[in-house]
Structures are given as C-alpha cells and as structure tokens.
Amino acid sequence: MCPHVANRGLGQQLPLSDDGETGSGSGGAWFATHQFIAEMIFHARMENHPHRTWDPARASLFYVPFYGGLHASSKFREMNLTARDELAVKLVDFLHRQPTWRKNNGKDHFMVLGRTAWDFMRSTESGPDFGANSLLNLPRVQSMSVLTVETNPWKKKTNSNQYGLPYPSYFHPSTSAQMLTWQTKVRKSNRSHLFSFIGAPRKGLEKAAIRDELIRQCGESTRCELLQCNKDKNNKCYEPSEIMRVMTGSEFCLQAPGDSFTRRSTFDAVLAGCVPVFFSPHTAYTQYEWFLPDNPEEYSVYIDEEEAMRAKRVINVEEELLKIPRERVEKMRKTIINPIPRLTYKHPNASDDGGGGFRDIVDVAFDALGRHVRSILAGNK
Template sequence: MFFRKPLLPTPWKGHHRGNNFSKTNVTHYYYTLFSVRYILFLLIFLSSCFLLLIAPFCFSSTYTELLFPNTTTRKWLPITPTTCPGNLSLFVYQLPPDFNLGLLRDCTHLNVYTDMCPHVANHGLGQPMSSAGSWFATHQFLAEMIFHARLENHPCRTWDATLANLFYVPFYGGLYASSKFREANLTARDELAVRLVEYLQMQPWWHRHLGKDHFLALGRTAWDFMRNTNGGPDFGANCLLNLPPVKNMSVLTVERQPWQGSNQYGVPYPSYFHPSSVVQMNAWQQKMIRAERNHLFSFIGGPRKGVEKAAVRDELIKQCNESTRCKLLKCGRNGDSKCHEPLEVIKVLSQSHFCLQAPGDSFTRRSTFDSVLAGCIPVFFSKHTAYTQYGWYFPANASAYSVYIDESEIEKKSIEEELSKISSDRVERMRRKIIEVMPTLTYAHPNSSNIRFRDAVDVALTALVQLKHAPSKS
C-alpha cells in the first residue's frame, strides 16, 4: 500500500496538582473556577448560535460545485466533485512485486533510451518543479504508476473482494515492455505478461466473470503490447494484449489500436500539473483564462525520419518558421533544445491561441494534453490523434474544442490563413470548452483523497462501471 492514514493523536492529559492549597485558597479556587466556567459556557453558547446562523452559507454535508469565472460572459462554469458512481466498489489486487514495484529496483534499465530513476520517483509523478507540490516533471509514459497510486488511496476502494464490482490489476506493463524492446528472445520478452495471466487465472475473483470485471492501466501505446505475428516488422512489442484472457479485460492505454482494440480505451497522457485540491485546479483555470496570448499558433516538436508522418512534421516546421505569428520550439538531440523543459513548454503553449498536434512515432502525443493544460486550442491532422482515442474525455463535437486539417491537405493550405479565418468569438468559446474539461484530463496528486473534482482516473472509473452494466453484444 502506498499511503497510510495518520494515527489519531493521543488525548492530552494534564499534570496532577499538588495538595498544597489552604481551605481559604480552595474556596477562592472553586469560586474562580465557577466564574471561568460560567464565562466559557456563555461564550460557547453565543458561538453556537452564531454558527447555526451562518452554517447554511459556510457548510454543507455534500459539496456540490466550485465555480470559476468566464471573462467573456461572466457566467460560471462548474467543477463536479468526486463520487462513487454506480455503487462502485473497487478492489485493488496486491500483486507479487515482480509485476509492479519490484521492477523499480532496477530503474536504470527500465528504458533502453534513458535512465528512468528520476521519473519513477514520487509514485510516477517524477521530480517536483516547485515547492507548492502541484507541478512535476512527469514522464509521458508513466500513467500506469499514477493510476496505481491514485487507486491505492481512492475513496471508492474496498479491501473486501467479495464486495467489489470492479477489479484493478496494477501491472507496470509499459515499464516492463520498454525494458525489453531490444530483447531478441521473444519468449523472454513475453515472460512477465504470460506469468501475469497465469496468476490471474488462479484467483477466485477472476472466475466469477472470467475477468470481464477486471481492468489494466498501461502507460504506453497499445502497439507496444500487440506484437505482429504475420512476419511484419518487429518494433520490440510483447504479446500481452493478444493473450485471450486479456481480451476479456478492459485495457486503459494512452493510445488504443483504432481498428482492433475493441476492449481498449484511451486515457490521457500525464502532463505536469497534479493538483491536490479543487482550489488549486480553479486557480490554474482562472490563470489560463486570463493569459495573454501573443502567438496565433505554435508547434513544439522535431522532425521524423523513416516514418509516414515525417512529411507532415516537416511541413509544420516549415510553415511555422515562415510565419511571424507562429512560435516554434524545435526538438532535437542537441543540447540547445528546450522542448523537454516543462516550464518552457507550458510557457510557449500558454502564450498561443492554437497548438499544432502532429502525429509522432504513433498517432497520439502527450503535447495534446499539455496544450489543454495551457488553455491552447489543439489543431489535429489525423483523426486518430484524439477523435478515435479519448471518447471518455473530449466532447463528442470535435469542432467545439479543436481544429481539424486533414494531413493530405497540409501542403496545399496555409495554416496561418486557415486559423486566421476563425472568429475571435469562436476562439473564445473553444478555449472555454477546453478549460472546462481540463480537470477531467488531469491526474490529481495521489496523496490527496478529497480533491473534490473528477480527474482522469475518476472519469475512467465511471466509464468502466457503465461498461460493466451495459448490455452485452451478441
């Protein structure tokens, strides 16, 4: 278990008084004590009356909403508190450490490209960026650790599996997969995934519904767990999501396979902001509403080689470079690049009206959620970057919060001209919409059990409960 509630403090006991009072002193003592008690009683009585008068305004048995101002219409937008949807009772498996926390012992080898030790700190939030405790340099592929930490401390958790109607399996599959990308022996690459399935099938709770009330949360894309068996290119993936028992489960992943992932559901990449309360969330929303945006659009990213999406990125970089209304933060392997510095990223995004979201090595990218955090309207070039991925999180009406320019048209159109055609009123409406959904795309700090808004984890739990009660497809 990650967190323990603090023990209640032992009641303070006063020291015994000595027997050195005279009879006169005792009489005076009790007279004084009576007077003090009378005054205290009067103060308590008056205070109680005052509290009864103001209680309807200051206190409530159930918190309803916190509102934040809209600078255009002066209306208020609500933030909904956390509840346990559909009588949710969540059971968290206590897996053998080999499947999750035990992997962190060798954190230097969890990724073939980088040392993950600084990133897996603080339950996957990474290194703190400020003393306030809400901002962290969070790695884009650690949603699985944050999910685990949040659910360990979640108010809907039960320790009694007989009462549970939803079962979470805290497998750090993404970290394991990234540590084995260069493993040539496929049996060794698949080993931990196969062992997990064997372990689950031995549990009594699995057999109640053959795993249909169980779910995984994975920090990497579904492609990393669906190795192609027809002789195609080997990108280092393992077989986890192709195992028949796992197909019975619900799988949360930062990018689902759009055509074969019927049991896969997209969840947000983690960004840098992890508020502990609705007050912190509210303050940030207000700041982004009022942010001064000097750039019409911006692009944060680097070129790609040897992939189909390389042409799109090259064109975006070219057009941004040629425009005086675009801010480019170019990524690269040289030491001058600032695109991996969280403060620089948020600074650029928060100064822009629109943020270009080109596909990267796969369809989705973390920058989509960074831009929403900064109140910057995303511009997509593939429907699989967001529209087919995050149905639980973004509005169904894509034009309400984003702009879409098909990648096949990108070389024929001027991005600056297309974005300039959008009226200021519509831009304001779109920004209000992304700021409205900002809480549900954010991963709250896992140490907080009373955040009073629905974060990305709460949205997923709500959707999973609804899936459980949905009629089965024949």
C-alpha cells in the same frame, strides 16, 4: 527512468507556484512527469481511492496493477521473443487461477498501460516484429478492459477491449483551489502568438510527414512560435515551464502525429488553454471518448492532411487559422479550459475531504469502466 518514477510516478517536483510561475515558494502541484508513466500514477490513485474495498466479495471491479509499459521499455532490444513475453504470460496464468477471475472470466478486471497499444501487439513469433510483447493478443487479456494512452483505432470496429487514457501532463493538484488558480491564469493569459509548434522532425514515417512542413511554416511565420526539439544540449523541449510558456502564449497549438498518432502534447495544450489543431482523427477523436467533449468542433480545429496530399496541395496553416472568427476561438478556448480537471491526474495524496474534490482522469475512467462492466455482465445473464 529512475528520476521519473519518483513521487509515485509523478517525477521530480518543480519549483513552480500554483499558477505555474517560477518562484521560491512552490505550490507542490507541478512535476517533471514522464509521458509514459500513467500506469504508476493510476496505481497510486487506486490505492487511496474512496471506492476501494478490501473484500473481494463486495467488489464490482478488479484493478490489476501491472506496470506493462515500464516492463516493455526494458525489453525492446531483447531478441529472444519468449523472454519478451514471459512476464505477460505469467501474469495471465496467475490471474486465471484466482477465484475472482473465474467468477466472470475476467470481464470485471482491468489494467492500465502507460505506453501505446502497439507496444503490446507483436503479432509474429518468428522474428522481431514491431512491439515489445504480445500481451494484448493473449486471449485471456482480451476478456479484460485495457486502458492505454493510444488504442488501436481500427480494432474498435470489432468490439475492442481497449480504451483511450489521456497522457499525464505536469500539473497534479491536491486541492480545488490549486486547480481554480491555474484555470484563472490560462483564461487571462496574454496570447501573443497565433499558433505554435513543439516537436522534432520524424524521418521515414509516412504519417509524420506533415511535421517537416509545419516546422517550415512555423519557422517562416512571425505569428508562430517554434520550439524545435533536437539533440542540442540547450534543447528546452523537456522543460515543463518552457513548454507551458509557449502554449499559454499561443491561440492554437499544432498537434502533428509523430512516432504514433497520439501526443502527450495534446494534453499539455489543453492544460495551457491552447486550442489544439489536429491533422489525423486518430490523434484524439477516435481515442479519448470518455474524456473529451462530444463535438470535436467545439474545442479543436481539424485540417485533413490526407485530403491535401491526395489533392497534391500544401495547406497554409496560418491562413486557415486566420479564417476562424474571434468569437469562435474564444468559445473553443472556454470549452477546453472548463474540463481541465477531468483531463488532469490529481495528486495521489489528494483527499476529497481536503479540498481535492474535483473529478480527475482516474475518477472519469473509474465511472466509465463501472458502467461498461455492468453492461457486459447484464448482457451475459
């Protein structure tokens, strides 16, 4: 992870201009950002946030800068479950002793996790159950609000404290001008392919069974561009410029579940102005209510994979996409390009006074958390 924690979590800077083109002059907005690094970027933004106060008595929200995802990554192979949980337990014990916590029993505290909620919901103590630790199962943590790149969608039915946070993509502009330059580029992009798929097969995962079929269909179609990820040394799946090239050249980007329901690729697609095609509601619709448009049909296409499996039929994705009228495709593209700023993590050094005055993911989350906490505390009175 060492290269990925550079530049406060943005990763290594890429030699791309503001419009994403390779060149000697870099606009400074493009980085090789790791998909599981949101917790570091969020922390960097919080340190410079204009609403930050150094006086706890004035604060209405308390941010806990715990890098739970990075810690979990280092403990996946630890067989001693007590050792896996040790740092999480120490964290909540420390928080519980703070006067700021005791004031509202932690209800005005929040943390950000760069990995999926499943990595912090180990449920057994007798063996190596799935998940690095049981952080999210600790009672005191359940008093807090937790932002994570993938929530447990079923737990929301029982008043969950988890809220979906978009994965970071590669674009971290410092100014509104950089953002507008990119939006202009994707509006004008020549999209020579009807659809594209970027990803690798997933063996032995029922929810990812659709992947093999999509790879087959895409590979056999002249209207699809396939960027298949494998262990080959020439694999281009981790080259941001190649990913953006494929997506900005496609009308639709297929977003099949992988190791879990959600994908960083969803937000790469939105950044590229490529209409996402989903096969599970849990890839986006049940995850990112604070950030995505209210009506999924306005910005995406949904193909019900489970319904097709029950009917024992194979969906021809190309045929389904060709049925969509051109006017609707253009409208969907406009709907996803306009909110790109609120689905982007701006550069931590961006200043509202210096032309970075657009609202990004952190600003949207911050405002939503404020409303949520005020509602909870008002209900307790």
